[in-house]
Amino acid sequence: MGSHQITVHKVADQLLVKFFKEVAQAIGSTQIAIGVIGSTQSVPMRLNNEAWSLENEYAWLLKSDDYSVETISTGRPGFNVSLDRRTFAGNVLYDQLTISSDPNQTGGAPPLAGEGVKTINDLVSTYLMADFNSASLAFSTPQTVQSLLKSHQTMVTRLEGMVVDIGERATRVRIELDEEFNARKSELELQFAQRQTDAQRTVEEQKRILSEQDEELRTRAKLLDDRNNTHARRALHEQFKTRLADRFKNLDLTPQTKSSRTPIHWAVAVTASILAILIAAFTYEAVTILGNAGSTMPERILVIAKSATASLGFLGVISWYLRWLNRWFERLADAEFQLKQFELDINRAQWVVETAFEWKITQDAPIPDPLLENISRNLFSKSEKDENADMHxxxxxxxxxxxxxxxxxxxxxxxxxxxxxxxxxxxxxxxxxxx
Structure with a gap:
């Protein structure tokens, strides 16, 4: 791999482009990259059908006597020729030409032979290496030197103007972008404020609608509550009636009450049995003594008294037992009558409540107290018991x-x-x- 840097005479743009065209043809390249002062990208120059083409806006380089070309290069795999005026920015008369070759990177193409190298050297000598006599002519008269310096100064001034123009353009573009950004920002802020106002208006409208719906729901809920209370009251009334009906079907003493009465039944049965045995014994004794002619009067009276006493005791126990059973029967009957009266009172009370509600709904006023008192008279009142019913x-x-x-x-x-x-x-x- 070799790289050679050659200091060459500074030539105008058209001569420099012509030199690289012939170099490209000599090495077999079809493209030249040209870097122009003020351009951010290199300008491609291509070989199409043995004719070189350049973009229209840079076609002036083919006839330019200025020094606008900053960098230019062409090459093929393994061989490259380039010129960079930036490395010699402070030199007025010379540029730097770089020729690099790498036999290992030819990409399968044949390396540049001796004739090719000679051709490139001849082109360098022809276009970029002026002879001593030609070079000395540039310094033969002060006018020539001044002309050359003036040309260089013109090029520098032009470059400075281009830089200033680019800066001004960049500044204008930045100002325009800032103005466009501020305008867009203001527009977006206005749109956002408008949307926020619309959204707030929509929210307020939705709140109003929700408030109306809430009020309507409250009214409906109140009506439903009233209806639910009516239904609940009626359901409770039906439950009362059902339980009362079940109670009528099974109107009897509880097992606990029955078990508490069992000792009394046993006591009466035992007492009556004993008295019956005594009556039988005393009666048998009385019959025996009364049938005996030798018995005395006191004996007969005593036997009769004992038999009579046992009989009176037996009758007393049986009488008390029957009265006790009768009292239980009366209490059961009273309880049944009270349940029937309670059922009637429940039905009457339900009718009174329904009447009061209907009166309030239709008349929009409570039912009068005299009417309410008349239709609810003797509700749940207990009738007085006949005390003579419990007398012996x-x-x-x-x-x-x-x-x-x-x-x-x-x-x-x-x-x-x-x-x-x-x-x-x-x-x-x-x-x-x-x-």
Missing amino acids: PADFLASAILGRASAVSLKIPGGGEVSLDSRGIRKLQNEKPGD
């Missing part, structure tokens, strides 16, 4: 006798006597025990 038949008989008598005389121990007229009897009847 003997007490009932005595009361009847005393109630019909106009005067009563009672003898008391010690020889005294008490007399009561009809007024005293009524007063005695009205007095409670213990007064």
Whole structure:
């Protein structure tokens, strides 16, 4: 691999482009890359059908006597020729030409032979290496030197103007971009403010709609609550009726109450059995003694008294037991009657409540108190019990006798006597025990 840098005479753009065209043809290259001052990218120059083509906006380089070309290069795999004026930016008369070759990177192409190398050297000598006489002509007169310096100064001034122009263009573009950005920003801010206002208006409208819907739902909920209360009340009424009906079907004492009555039944049964045995024994004894002619009177009286006493005891126990059973039957009957009355009162109360609600809905006012009092009279009131129903038949008989008598005389121990007229009897009847 070799790289050769040659200091060559500075030539105008058209001569430099012509030199590289012939070099490209000599090495077999079809493209030349040209870097122009002020351009951000290299300008390609291609060989098409044995004719070189260049972009129209850079076609002036083919006839330019200026020094606008900054870099130019051409090459093929393994061989490259380039010129870079940037390395000699402070030199007025010379440029630097670089020729590099690498036999290992030919890419299968034949390496450049001696004739090719000679051709390139001849082209360098012809276009870029002026002879001494030609070079000395540049310094033969002060006018020539001044012309050359003036040309160089013109090129530098032009380059400076191009740099200033590029800077001004960049500044204008930046200002235009800033203005466009600010305008776009203001437009977006206005759009955002408008959208925010529209969104706020939409939110307020939605809030209003939701508020109306909420009020409507509250009204409907109140109506539904009233209906639900009515349905719940009616359902509760049906449950009461169902439970009362079940109670009527199974109206009986609970097992606990029945078990608590069992000892009484057993006690009465045992007592009655004992008294019955005693009655049988005393009766047999009385019959035996009364049938015996040798028995004395006191013996007969004693036997009869014992038999009578046992019989009275048996009758007393049986009477008390029957009265006790009758009391339980009366209580069960009273409970059944109370349940029936309670059922009637429940139905009446339901009817009263429904009537009151209907009156309030239709008349928009509570039902009058006199009407309410009349339709709800005697609801859940307990009827007074007949106290005479619990009296013993003997007490009932005595009361009847005393109630019909106009005067009563009672003898008391010690020889005294008490007399009561009809007024005293009524007063005695009205007095409670213990007064």
